[in-house]
Amino acid sequence: MISADEMAVVDENAAALGVPRKQLMESSGNAVARVVREVADPGARVAIVAGRGNNGGDGLVAARFLSEYDVTVHLLGRAETISTDIARENWAALQRADLDAREVRDSTTLDLGAPDVVVDAMLGTGVTGDPREPERSAIEAVDALDATVVAVDVPSGVDADTGDRATPAVDADHVVTFHDAKPGLDALDCVVTVADIGIPAAAERFVERGDLQRVRRGGETKGDNGRVFVIGGGPYTGAPAMAAQGALRAGADLSFVAVPESVKTPIASYAEDLIVQPYDGERLTPEHVPDLVETAHDHDDVVVLGPGLGSADDTLDAVREFLDSFEGRAVVDADALSVVPEVDTDADLVLTPNSHEFVELGGEAVEDFRGDEDAVESLAAELGHVVLAKAKTDVVSDGERTRVCRAGTPGMTVGGTGDTLAGITAAMVATLDPFEAACVAPYVNGRAGELVAEEHAPGGGLLASDLLDRIPRAIWGEDRPES
Ligand SMILES: NC(=O)C1=CN([C@@H]2O[C@H](COP(=O)(O)OP(=O)(O)OC[C@H]3O[C@@H](n4cnc5c(N)ncnc54)[C@H](O)[C@@H]3O)[C@@H](O)[C@H]2O)[C@H](O)CC1
Numbered sequence: 014m015i016s017a018d019e020m021a022v023v024d025e026n027a028a029a030l031g032v033p034r035k036q037l038m039e040s041s042g043n044a045v046a047r048v049v050r051e052v053a054d055p056g057a058r059v060a061i062v063a064g065r066g067n068n069g070g071d072g073l074v075a076a077r078f079l080s081e082y083d084v085t086v087h088l089l090g091r092a093e094t095i096s097t098d099i100a101r102e103n104w105a106a107l108q109r110a111d112l113d114a115r116e117v118r119d120s121t122t123l124d125l126g127a128p129d130v131v132v133d134a135m136l137g138t139g140v141t142g143d144p145r146e147p148e149r150s151a152i153e154a155v156d157a158l159d160a161t162v163v164a165v166d167v168p169s170g171v172d173a174d175t176g177d178r179a180t181p182a183v184d185a186d187h188v189v190t191f192h193d194a195k196p197g198l199d200a201l202d203c204v205v206t207v208a209d210i211g212i213p214a215a216a217e218r219f220v221e222r223g224d225l226q227r228v229r230r231g232g233e234t235k236g237d238n239g240r241v242f243v244i245g246g247g248p249y250t251g252a253p254a255m256a257a258q259g260a261l262r263a264g265a266d267l268s269f270v271a272v273p274e275s276v277k278t279p280i281a282s283y284a285e286d287l288i289v290q291p292y293d294g295e296r297l298t299p300e301h302v303p304d305l306v307e308t309a310h311d312h313d314d315v316v317v318l319g320p321g322l323g324s325a326d327d328t329l330d331a332v333r334e335f336l337d338s339f340e341g342r343a344v345v346d347a348d349a350l351s352v353v354p355e356v357d358t359d360a361d362l363v364l365t366p367n368s369h370e371f372v373e374l375g376g377e378a379v380e381d382f383r384g385d386e387d388a389v390e391s392l393a394a395e396l397g398h399v400v401l402a403k404a405k406t407d408v409v410s411d412g413e414r415t416r417v418c419r420a421g422t423p424g425m426t427v428g429g430t431g432d433t434l435a436g437i438t439a440a441m442v443a444t445l446d447p448f449e450a451a452c453v454a455p456y457v458n459g460r461a462g463e464l465v466a467e468e469h470a471p472g473g474g475l476l477a478s479d480l481l482d483r484i485p486r487a488i489w490g491e492d493r494p495e496s
């Protein structure tokens with residue numbers, strides 16, 4: 014089962030892997046034609062009613078695979094209003110091939126004749142709201158016919174995710190859906206064919222640019238896009254600042270940094286955008302914990318626990334106590350990771366171990382997580398938290414779902430890229446399900462590194478701080494062609 018939103022992610026990932034949508038459309042149209050051949054003999058009259066999106070595009074492709082039938086294509090609107098390049102190119106091919114393809118400029122003049130089969134290629138997963146004209150009249154015309162109806166992807170007027178039927182909606186005898194079953198088709202009283210259209214499994218397994226569709230920028234008031242609260246500092250100062258800036262660059266509205274008084278000034282000097290809240294002393298100790306937990310709970314912050322904390326005994330005691338009493342969402346990184354197996358926390362955690370910390374957490378020692386994804390999956394299942402295992406190839410698992418992220422560049426072995434990743438992850442956790450957040454964050458971090466390498470550090474010498482101002486482009490950048 015796959016939702017329409019998830020299908021759009023997989024579609025774009027297939028394109029990123031070199032299988033463009035036009036190729037998928039060719040396979041989709043071919044699959045529709047195969048079902049038409051199952052339900053009608055050669056010579057039968059086939060009316061293909063096409064909308065102006067890619068659902069219509071599938072129908073236009075199907076027309077080319079039905080040469081032994083008496084096919085008429087009815088495009089619901091003027092060709093120049095076709096909404097995607099690939100559908101428009103398929104319309105042009107029909108015109109040049111001199112197939113009987115007509116533009117229906119006024120839905121009241123729609124005359125489908127008396128076809129044996131109707132292909133419903135009007136509305137698919139891109140439908141918004143109840144069918145509007147001309148699709149509305151066309152659906153009523155199709156339902157009034159005494160013909161076998163083959164719907165493309167989903168009957169027009171039916172919601173692919175919920176199965177809800179708009180008024181009007183097509184009564185289909187057959188539905189040809191693509192790649193995976195759609196939840197909304199289950200309850201329909203018709204024959205459903207799930208057609209493989211050549212999307213590689215990798216389009217779901219690997220995190221690619223399609224996953225960026227998940228990144229949400231929501232509400233209008235400050236904080237709607239997340240508040241991140243970095244608890245770090247201690248011996249090291251760069252790490253908490255880098256994590257806090259990474260969070261802002263990835264879309265968080267506010268980024269707070271709790272660090273020892275002793276390092277407040279250098280951290281505040283890194284970026285005026287950070288709100289530094291010092292705690293007294295030289296490092297995190299248990300007496301600081303109640304206030305930190307209260308602050309995090311009061312503001313529903315996504316916490317980043319760990320950057321630069323160091324591993325003094327009383328600091329690790331403080332981490333233990335924090336996790337014991339914190340019930341919100343947190344990214345746990347660096348020195349804070351080692352105590353996670355010891356505490357039974359109610360918090361929703363995303364753990365971001367490198368290969369050394371992975372073993373400290375109880376994971377199996379592996380060369381690279383790629384090829385040993387099971388090790389990550391079993392550790393996540395054992396700990397009951399999302400694990401983002403970082404290496405040349407990152408592997409993310411929540412104990413059931415496991416995905417692989419290959420984005421990045423060799424120069425990213427430099428110190429600090431784990432800190433930017435922790436901040437990006439927290440920003441994503443603020444608006445996404447923790448597993449999805451943990452999948453898209455390393456893609457963003459890796460893509461930012463690739464942009465740095467492309468622009469000014471091709472051989473190496475990349476600084477983690479170089480990633481920061483590339484993060485927005487990695488997410489919302491201009492290089493995301495319609496594919
Ligand atoms: N991997 C795959 O599953 C593939 C699926 N394909 C097909 O693509 C459609 C989705 O195409 P999309 O262009 O996103 O949207 P639609 O064609 O479904 O509809 C958009 C189209 O219709 C207009 N529209 C939207 N809402 C309404 C409405 N309520 N009333 C009237 N008109 C409406 C809108 O303006 C657009 O013009 C999917 O279903 C598959 O069939 C790809 O072919 C390849 C891979």
Ligand SMILES: [K+]
Nearest residue numbers: 133136167169
């Ligand atoms: K349809």
